[in-house]
Amino acid sequence: MLTVAVVGASGYTGLELVRILHGHPEVSVTCVTSERSAGKRIDDLFPTLRGCCDLVLENLEPVRVSGKADFIFTALPHKAAMEVVPTFLTLGKKVVDLSADYRLGDAEVYGAWYEQHLNPHLLQEAVYGLPELRRDRISGRALVANPGCYPTSIVLGLAPLLKEGLIDLKSIIADSASGVTGAGRAAKVDSLYCEVNEGYKAYGVGGVHRHTPEIEQELSLLAGEQVTITFTPHLVPMDRGILSTIYASPLKQTTTAELAELYSGFYSREPFVRVLPQGSLPSTAFVRGSNFCDISPLVDKRTGRIIVVSAIDNLMKGASGQAVQNMNIVCGFPETMGLDRPALFP
Numbered sequence: 279m280l281t282v283a284v285v286g287a288s289g290y291t292g293l294e295l296v297r298i299l300h301g302h303p304e305v306s307v308t309c310v311t312s313e314r315s316a317g318k319r320i321d322d323l324f325p326t327l328r329g330c331c332d333l334v335l336e337n338l339e340p341v342r343v344s345g346k347a348d349f350i351f352t353a354l355p356h357k358a359a360m361e362v363v364p365t366f367l368t369l370g371k372k373v374v375d376l377s378a379d380y381r382l383g384d385a386e387v388y389g390a391w392y393e394q395h396l397n398p399h400l401l402q403e404a405v406y407g408l409p410e411l412r413r414d415r416i417s418g419r420a421l422v423a424n425p426g427c428y429p430t431s432i433v434l435g436l437a438p439l440l441k442e443g444l445i446d447l448k449s450i451i452a453d454s455a456s457g458v459t460g461a462g463r464a465a466k467v468d469s470l471y472c473e474v475n476e477g478y479k480a481y482g483v484g485g486v487h488r489h490t491p492e493i494e495q496e497l498s499l500l501a502g503e504q505v506t507i508t509f510t511p512h513l514v515p516m517d518r519g520i521l522s523t524i525y526a527s528p529l530k531q532t533t534t535a536e537l538a539e540l541y542s543g544f545y546s547r548e549p550f551v552r553v554l555p556q557g558s559l560p561s562t563a564f565v566r567g568s569n570f571c572d573i574s575p576l577v578d579k580r581t582g583r584i585i586v587v588s589a590i591d592n593l594m595k596g597a598s599g600q601a602v603q604n605m606n607i608v609c610g611f612p613e614t615m616g617l618d619r620p621a622l623f624p
Contacts, residue, residue, distance in 0.1 A: 280609060281308045283347035285338055285354060285362070288312035289463045291376055292353040293324050294598035300330045302602070302616030304609075307331060309346040311338045340365040349609070351601055352376060355462075360396045363421065367400075372608055373421050374601045380404035380423035381492050391488050406496065407604040409613065410434060410548050416607045424604060425496075427596030428454050428489045428511060431522040433496045434551060434571050435588040438544040439526065440500035445584060447505050449527035450497070455512040456520045457562070460592045474515045482511050518593050519562025524586040528577075537575040537584065545573070549614050550595060550603065560589035567591060567622035569599035591621075 284295045287310035299305050310320050312335040319334050321327040336343070340362045343350070350366045352359045352375045359377035366373050382388045383406075385398035395401070405415045407422040408430065416422055425433070432452045439445045455478075461469045468474075481487075490509050497505040538556050545551040550569045554560060560572035568591060575586045590596050599617055606613050 279306050280304055280349055281306055281347045282349045282351065282605075283307075283309035283311070283343050285311045285343065285350060285352045286358075286376075287320060287335060287353065288315045288323060289353055290459045290593055291597045291601075292351075293327075294593045295351050295353060295601065296320065296324075296327060296331050298598060298602050298616055300327075301619075304611055304615065305605075307333065309333070309336065309343050311336050311343060313338060338362065341369070344369040344371055347371070349605060350374075351605075353598075356392050357396075360400075364397050364400065367420055372419075374407065374424055374604050374608070375404075375421065376424045376597055376601055378426065378488065378492070380421060381406060381425065381429075382495060387491050387495075391491050407600065408433060408496070409600070409603055409607060410545070410551060411437060411496075411500070413607060416604055417610070419608055422604045422608060424597065424601045426489045426492055427456065427460060427520055427590070427592040428487075428509070428522070429493045429496060430596050430600065431520045431571065431588045431590050432493050432507075432509070432524060433500075435522055435524050435573055435586040436497060436526070437500055438541050438575075439584065439586070440497060440505075441544070442540065443501075443529070444532065444540075445526040445528055447501055447503065449525070449583075450505065450507040451525040452493070452507055452509045452522055453512065453524075454509070454520055454522040455514045456592055457514055457516040457518040459518045460520070460596075461513075468513075474513065476515065478512065478514055480510055480512050485509065487511050516562070518591055519566060520590050520592045520596055521560065521562050522586075522588045524588070526584050526586075528582065528584050531582070532577060532584070534576040537577065541573060541575050550617070560587050562589050562591070563621075563623060565589050565591050565595070565621050567594065568620060569594045569603060569617045570621065571595050
């Protein structure tokens with residue numbers, strides 16, 4: 279039985295990790311931490327966990343946490359993660375980090391979008407944990423950087439087109455809409471019910487959202503050359519889910535049927551990517567609470583543009599579900615273990 283600690287268990291992604299891992303047959307959660315809720319039982323903080331997990335939330339002391347678990351999930355804000363991850367690694371623990379701290383391979387790029395990196399040498403040791411594209415590198419790795427939610431939906435949506443060199447790299451536009459849990463659990467005016475309900479708004483407009491360099495890094499690696507995109511995120515008055523609509527100009531004439539064949543072949547062996555039948559479009563309602571990414575590519579016959587629509591649950595495939603998927607790969611468990619469940623509906 280693998281003993282696991284969830285560091286930062288009082289946020290939405292931490293809660294999801296505990297919920298998922300409760301149903302994992304090879305895992306026992308032995309430690310949960312929270313700076314703001316230390317001393318409370320986690321099922322008092324999250325009544326949904328009653329009867330499933332009654333651990334007391336602890337202050338984050340890396341050495342003590344390491345004594346209780348062999349595998350660590352760090353569900354912390356950026357900077358907070360890189361303050362503790364090196365200690366976990368030095369003590370021989372394997373880590374999946376859900377922050378942005380190890381996703382970018384270039385310390386200067388990280389510094390430009392976040393702040394100065396405290397341990398840039400680890401950026402080359404970390405592997406970007408998108409299993410559909412990095413599975414072989416993830417296996418057995420000590421440090422996995424769990425991808426961001428928006429990047430997951432966009433990179434999976436574009437990967438087949440980029441690998442085949444089918445689109446004009448200067449033409450890519452991604453409009454993505456996220457539920458409010460993407461902003462985290464900390465109180466923020468912009469996330470209050472009255473600020474969000476009955477509204478739909480863009481934010482981070484003009485290439486300033488912090489997921490932009492991560493998206494461009496991964497798209498560039500797929501394309502084999504630098505890719506710059508127009509990315510606009512939106513906030514939707516729903517709890518969870520991301521829907522990305524991606525536009526690009528093809529380099530040669532193609533059809534929806536040809537794209538469907540390309541995507542179906544590319545993802546044929548991927549347990550968590552579902553390429554929908556022609557005529558069906560993804561909806562966040564049909565991936566809610568699951569680790570699936572639903573994708574539908576098509577051609578706009580009037581303009582000739584390619585349109586790809588993808589949907590994920592931002593807390594599952596966009597965060598905690600993917601983190602458990604990465605843990606399974608690192609540890610040699612079946613990749614779907616603990617995650618092979620349908621979406622919640624309605």
